[in-house]
Amino acid sequence: MNELVIPQIILDDMIAHARELAPHECCGLLAGNNGVVSRMYRITNIVAMEGAQNLSSFDPAKVAHLERLSPAERAEIAFVMDMQDFSTAKKDMRNHGLDLQVVYHSHPHDPARPSITDIKIATDYEEIWPKINLPIPSYLLISLMHTTPDIKNYWIKSGQVSNASFIVR
Amino acid sequence: MIKVRIPTPLRPLTKNQGEVDVTAGSIADLVNTLEASYPGIKARLCDDSGELRRFVNIYVNEEDIRFLKGKDTALKSGDEVSIVPAIAGG
Numbered sequence: 283m284n285e286l287v288i289p290q291i292i293l294d295d296m297i298a299h300a301r302e303l304a305p306h307e308c309c310g311l312l313a314g315n316n317g318v319v320s321r322m323y324r325i326t327n328i329v330a331m332e333g334a335q336n337l338s339s340f341d342p343a344k345v346a347h348l349e350r351l352s353p354a355e356r357a358e359i360a361f362v363m364d365m366q367d368f369s370t371a372k373k374d375m376r377n378h379g380l381d382l383q384v385v386y387h388s389h390p391h392d393p394a395r396p397s398i399t400d401i402k403i404a405t406d407y408e409e410i411w412p413k414i415n416l417p418i419p420s421y422l423l424i425s426l427m428h429t430t431p432d433i434k435n436y437w438i439k440s441g442q443v444s445n446a447s448f449i450v451r
Numbered sequence: 452m453i454k455v456r457i458p459t460p461l462r463p464l465t466k467n468q469g470e471v472d473v474t475a476g477s478i479a480d481l482v483n484t485l486e487a488s489y490p491g492i493k494a495r496l497c498d499d500s501g502e503l504r505r506f507v508n509i510y511v512n513e514e515d516i517r518f519l520k521g522k523d524t525a526l527k528s529g530d531e532v533s534i535v536p537a538i539a540g541g
Binding site: 307309328329331340341360363364365366369373397398400403404407410413414415 | 460
């Protein structure tokens with residue numbers, strides 16, 4: 283597979299999004315054509331807005347952990363996309379003939395690699411993408427744990443994580 | 452019959468079935484029918500006023516019900532309904 287091309291302006295916008303929401307996690311989508319990203323969608327992280335027991339994406343252990351935290355603390359260690367925002371983005375992609383390429387989120391305190399929860403949910407989602415008519419995206423992580431943001435992109439398939447390199451220009 | 456795809460996190464409620472068949476005339480009807488067979492599932496999909504929660508999408512034949520008629524979206528035999536949990540992580 284060819285390397286994904288992310289324009290500098292979009293990379294900068296993702297970093298800005300992560301910094302604006304820190305210490306909470308941000309999340310969003312990148313879309314484009316032929317391996318070149320041309321649009322970024324910021325998606326609301328609603329993990330702090332709902333009781334953790336309702337957040338059906340997480341496994342019971344994670345829910346139990348999230349339940350012990352305040353809403354603000356939850357948003358520091360987790361994200362849940364507002365699926366209303368997601369649907370609006372999906373519709374915009376369709377209207378503009380764009381393909382979903384990347385799901386991104388930030389790790390305000392941790393390295394730019396998928397957590398166990400990230401891997402589990404991405405693996406659960408593998409069977410969902412084709413059913414909602416979208417290609418399986420790569421997963422991009424923005425770490426803010428050091429002064430200079432660290433950004434890495436991955437494929438997550440069947441519980442296995444591999445590097446999905448990208449170039450910025 | 453309408454085929455309903457159940458996502459992994461909700462399968463503990465559906466006796467681990469990934470697909471169930473129901474008869475329903477609308478999404479609201481479908482949710483109530485699911486609730487009768489699989490108690491607890493409605494609360495995972497809808498808030499107290501019956502509106503779809505923001506961390507769930509329901510697609511009818513690949514179209515989001517938010518862009519159809521929401522919970523009043525009509526269903527006919529042969530339709531495929533997918534319940535899609537939020538994209539999430541930690």
